Structures are given as structure tokens and as C-alpha cells.
Amino acid sequence: MTDFEGLKALVTGGASGIGRATADLLAERGAQVAVLDLDPSAVEKPLLGYRADVTDDASVRQAVASAVADLGGLDILVNNAGIGxxxxxxxxxxxxxxxxxxVNVIGMVRAARAALPQLRESSHAAIVNTCSIAATAGLPQRALYSATKGAVYSLTLAMAADHLREGIRVNCVNPGTADTPWVGRLLDSATDPAAERAALAARQPSGRLVSAAEVAGAIAYLASPLSGATTGTSLAVDGGMQGLRLRPVGQ
Incomplete structure (x- = not known):
């Protein structure tokens, strides 16, 4: 597919995990892509890497300005940087x-605030926020994380309403537990990593973790000009965790 041909995209937290999979996919489909990350050293061409700390407004503004100057404009912001x-x-x-x-909420605000002036100049402007199943389902031992992602979900709706008439679409993607470096570190710290991985996989009806590539595909769908009528939407990529209630195996 070449639906992003000629478009310029910026991905925060794009050096690894979901962000890197998204940056690579957008580039494969024709976009010029800039990655903002605390450590962009692993970013290779055709991606452009810029160091940015989303907790520092000046850092974000400088990185966005540099990326926009090098890209020659901006059409898409993927607000992906976050911590668990x-x-x-x-x-x-x-x-x-x-x-x-x-990081998880105000970091997205900083990136959007810096990018909006350029997005207003685009005829295919889109923002995609990385939210989580934690925004819509009560998960044990995730109070703080869930609170931030609930805020991201509401922020997405508010941004979609604020910027629709400026021609900017705003959506979010809600992954289930994804097989990313952060989850890998979480598993490594568990008393029984194999049992913890099995438990995380079992709570998703599909019986497995979500891949970073699958989340990237959903982000690309929401960001694509082919989805021009889609705004204010959350797209679940969670193996059915939010909406399905399967019977136990054998019943």
C-alpha cells in the first residue's frame, strides 16, 4: 500500500516497541517519518531520529520544530510515548x-500542542493517541496506569471535537497486553516469568499477547487518508478482551 505517499509523520516513543513498529510501517507505506525518543540512537534510515523528553516542553518543541524543518511539514502525529x-x-x-x-497524559498534550500549528496546514491531518484496554476495563494492580489511560481516552474525544473543523482527525488505539520491551521487563521481574506470561495471555480471549505490528496496523488505519471520515474513535486491538466473553474451553 502507498496510502501515505508524500505525507510526513512524527511518532513519539518511536525507537522501540509499538512506536518503532508504527514508524517502520508508515515508512513502508510511503510516509517520511520522524521519531522522537529519549534515546533515538537505534533509529536508522529512512527514519529520522530526534532526542526528546516528553516531560520537558522546551525539549518537545525543539524536537518537533527540527523534525518539521527536516520533513518539510507535518501531516500525522502518533502520540505513543508512555510508561507503565x-x-x-x-x-x-x-x-x-x-x-x-x-509522561502518559501531559506528554501527549505537549507533543500535540507543538504539532498543531503544522497540522493545521495539512489537508490530511491526523493525530493517533496510544491508549490502552486499561482505559475501558478494570485490570487488577493497574490503578495508576489505568487512570492515565482513561485520561488519554477522554482527551482523545475532547481533541477530536476541538479540532474537527480545523480538518484534524483525532483517534486512539486501545491495545491489550502487547509483547513489547516494557512487558518483557515486567515479566523478567516476576517471580515466575513463564507463569506470568501465561496469565497475561490467558486473560485475552485470543489466548495470546498482542504483537506490536498488530497495533501498528491499527494506528496506520486510523492515520491513513483512507479513513477520512473516522474521528473521535477508539479502536481496540486486544484479542477480544474488551467485548468478548467466551465460555471456558470444553464447555
């Missing part, structure tokens, strides 16, 4: 709540 958190509402102190919120 574990525990109940009691298990994280105020400092950790502020830290995760600063």
Missing part, C-alpha cells in the same frame, strides 16, 4: 503518580 505502572491505589506515592501522569 503497577499496583493498587495505595501502592504508589504522590511522586510516582505525578511522574507517570506527566
Amino acid at each position: 505502572a503497577q499496583g493498587t491505589v495505595e501502592d504508589n506515592d504522590d511522586e510516582e503518580w505525578h511522574r507517570v501522569w506527566n
Whole structure:
């Protein structure tokens, strides 16, 4: 497919995991792609890499400005940078709540705020936010993370309403548990990594983790000019976790 031919895209948190899979896919389908990341050293051509800390407004604005100058404009922002958190509402102190919120929510605000002036100049402008199944399903030991992703979901709807008449579509993708480096680190820290992986896979009706490539495909769908009538939408990529209630095997 070449539906992104001639378009310019920027992916935050794009050096690994879902962000990298998305950047690679958009480039394969014709886009010029810039990646913003704390460590862009692994980013290789045709991708362009820029160092940015989404908790620092000046860093984000500088990186976006540099990327836009090198790309020659901007049509698509993929707001993907984020971090995880574990525990109940009691298990994280105020400092950790502020830290995760600063990355997962306000980080998206900073990137969008920096990109919007350029997106307004595009005839195919789109923003896709990486949300999570945690925004719409109650998951144990994920209070802080779920709160931030619930905010991302609501933020997506508000942005879609604010910017529709400017010609900017805003959607989000809601992955289930994805097989990414962060989940890998989470599994490595478990007492029994194999059992923990099996438990994470079992809670998804498909019986397996979601791949980064599958989430990237959903992001590309939402960002593509072929989806010009789609805005204010959340697209679940969760192996049926949100909506399906399967009977136990053998019943």
C-alpha cells in the first residue's frame, strides 16, 4: 500500500516497541517519518531520529520544530510515548503518580500542542493517541496506569471535537497486553516469568499477547487518508478482551 505517499509523520516513543513498529510501517507505506525518543540512537534510515523528553516542553518543541524543518511539514502525529505502572491505589506515592501522569497524559498534550500549528496546514491531518484496554476495563494492580489511560481516552474525544473543523482527525488505539520491551521487563521481574506470561495471555480471549505490528496496523488505519471520515474513535486491538466473553474451553 502507498496510502501515505508524500505525507510526513512524527511518532513519539518511536525507537522501540509499538512506536518503532508504527514508524517502520508508515515508512513502508510511503510516509517520511520522524521519531522522537529519549534515546533515538537505534533509529536508522529512512527514519529520522530526534532526542526528546516528553516531560520537558522546551525539549518537545525543539524536537518537533527540527523534525518539521527536516520533513518539510507535518501531516500525522502518533502520540505513543508512555510508561507503565503497577499496583493498587495505595501502592504508589504522590511522586510516582505525578511522574507517570506527566509522561502518559501531559506528554501527549505537549507533543500535540507543538504539532498543531503544522497540522493545521495539512489537508490530511491526523493525530493517533496510544491508549490502552486499561482505559475501558478494570485490570487488577493497574490503578495508576489505568487512570492515565482513561485520561488519554477522554482527551482523545475532547481533541477530536476541538479540532474537527480545523480538518484534524483525532483517534486512539486501545491495545491489550502487547509483547513489547516494557512487558518483557515486567515479566523478567516476576517471580515466575513463564507463569506470568501465561496469565497475561490467558486473560485475552485470543489466548495470546498482542504483537506490536498488530497495533501498528491499527494506528496506520486510523492515520491513513483512507479513513477520512473516522474521528473521535477508539479502536481496540486486544484479542477480544474488551467485548468478548467466551465460555471456558470444553464447555
